[in-house]
Amino acid sequence: MDANLVSVRDLRVSFRLGKTRIVEAVRGISFDVPENATVALVGESGSGKSVSAMSIVRLLPDNAIVDPASRVDFGGANLLTAPIDSLRRIRGKDITVVFQEPMSSLNPVFTVGFQISEVLRLHLNLSPKQANDRVIELLTEVGIPEPKARVDSYPHELSGGQQQRVMIAMAIACEPKLLIADEPTTALDVTVQRQILELIARLQDKHRMSVLFISHDLGVVGEIADRVVVMREGTVRESGPVEAIFADPRDAYTKALLACRPRLDVKPKRLPVIDDFLAGGGRPIVVTEDRVARPHEDKPLIEARGLSKIYRLKTGLFARKSIPAVQEASFSLWRGRTLGVVGESGSGKTTIGMLLMRLTEATTGEVKFDGTDLLRLTDAQMMAYRRRIQIIFQNPYASLNPRFTVGQILAEPMKIHRIGASDDERFERAAALAMRVGLAPDSIHKYPHEFSGGQRQRIAIARCLSMQPEVLICDESVSALDVSVQATVLNLLLDLQDEFAISYLFISHDLAVVKYMADDMLVMHDGAIVERGSAEAIYESPQHEYTRRLLRSIPAGYRPARG
């Protein structure tokens, strides 16, 4: 890794929004991608990392304005001013891109073989027969089983991980010099993520190409990158070799990013947040005191036994196929404690939350809440329990009605459950709740779209609190948030648990977050609970083979002695 393959100099990109507004997304950044190396662009949403990378191949939306003084040098030419024809020869051949969402990056109406061979025919002028042979070779290389049969599969016949492998096969088809991978593993399960990371590392090494790896996850970056560029709000905060960034970060923001991610080895009372670092002038106040779980009471608050949900699909005129989403799940939730549920997509962890809330009706089983079986209640009887069990959904952008003001969102449940005497009183309470979850008091007059993701999740939390619930189901509640925002929301959840002794059912695919939050834990796989126990015990000595595999897959960040 000596010469620079791509050097980005003074890149400025703005976006025209509306008629008059221009927002600067990238404010004059410079970085180099050396030959035969992996460079990672790290940052949170809005940091401009994707825009910077896409500027290299000019794959920007129409409303983007690139400053004329910016330069992207590649092979002796400035790609930003290169004629579009020569750029098209470079795109897909010398520089290729792998996107985040494999499902939407592949065209659903063409076979994967056709889509890969399209690149070959365009750039290398191979005959159909040659192209087909090369496709099979590529599919073998990216580790797709039975490549000869898979050539004729359609994207939907493949799993998410296999789709991403196809995307990678397409990207390396013409032996590119630079592969831009834009959050290639974010949409994937943790075990699949591990395989894809290993694949990219292997291919990089084998083809001696360069990789520009974009990610929000420092854990992933630490494993794969040689050099790291940390971005925030369109500027480069820090860049350097991976060992320097991880072992000796200079910038306060980099330090904060490294610190605010929950770690597997410690469990402090409170997670450090970005503000601790930026405000403290690089001398953060780190809480080292361990968090102590509330002791078990005599009886669990919720006891679920033999909970099952089986979907029946019509496969013919009379034929029915049963698809179990959850099978025979039994667990207990104790007052003031957190029960973590981990599993990959399709493991049935979300269904468990839905069954408890009766947002989905269970097929069999019982859920005893304070001795009453919730599943046998009529809708009217259930109303009294609705306010005692609440749920916070994953996507803060979708779970708030865009037509309601925050005040209306917070007051509605109080109105339904006749909390508060008048609308005025309810709005007063709503304002108080908004302040309790860390929002400005005047935010109750605003609409959800005026808030960021983290603030919206606070609104969702406040909505649940308005009913003073005893149980809160957090269904991937922090998964859509940036790491730094995640830390603040997790801190809020812990404070609320302390204050109101709320029990959490904490559902997540993110093992580090669950490890931090949970006192007790369930591991789910294919609809069944494969392991249960205290969080510490499971992480320290996992008994089930699947649990071990999950734990092995957690991105470990930079380790000096990585092989």
Next chain:
Amino acid sequence: MAAAVEPFPGEAAGRSQGVWAAAWTRLKADRIGTFCLAVVAAFMALILLSATGLVAGGWQVEKGVPYANPTFLGDAPNIESQAVDLAAPKGPPVDISDIDPLAPKYDEWGKRAAEIQTISPPRAETLPFGGDRWGRDVLAKAIKGAQISIFVGVFAAVLATFIGTVLGATAGYFGGRAGDLLEWVYNVFTAIPGILLIFAFAAVVGRGIDTVILILGLTGWTGIYRLVRAEYIKHASREYVRAAQAIGASHSSRMFVHILPNISHVVLVQLSLLVVGFIKSEVILSFLGLGVPIEMVSWGTMLAEAQTELVIGKWWQLAAATLFMAVFLTAFSLLTDALRDALDPKLR
């Protein structure tokens, strides 16, 4: 791509603004929207004035000569208005008094006729925007026609939208058996040719404005039903509706308080399209003799009359009806667009 999400400036500061107040603020900022609102409001005022008889009350008065020219085309020849002179018979007149048994009475009848002779008021040679076949003022007719046409179009569209929205919401939200049943009704309705359905309704209910509204409303709901149903299917499984269910909101609250405002743009756009469509349908119905009664005027009846006039070069009735219709419908469509944007807090 991670775009920077910024709260937009403007109404962020200050006291609570209700949904409607905020929408009004946004509508006022939309220049085209405000202009269209003014046009539609002007039409509404015109309708009110004509309904109370202050304007165009005398549209039936034959004030001009037949096919009176518009004032601005005063000197154009108008041969249709001239009394037809029967050509004098050729050859010398033949005196047949001798054999005519009524001959002695002619003088007497002549005298009597002179006594009761009526004075017909002088007819204007030109009218502001011309006259029709009987010399009625086309401008007055167009104003009076606006009253009937807009009344019919708007009310029929509101009726159809109401039926379509309620049925579509029910079918989309509940699905299952209720959905199947409504789909069945929808299929039956769309399987019958529209014009046949209209004839059937007209034959049963009789003729009149209310009938026209009823006919159009009962036959026109199918398109909006389909769209609203699709939107409800999509929204019913959205997380914010799930969240509403989780806090214990009832079905009707979820259907109409939570989901409906979020799909109101579909309903509004359909409503405006229906108003346009129904005003045109009314033309067809009137042409077929199933529309507004003969003693009334609508843009539809005007257009129907205009066909024969156009052949002899009298274009103003067609022009008046078309101009009124085009201006109103364009303003109305643009206004609904502006309204949709104003009601959507996410859009700017």
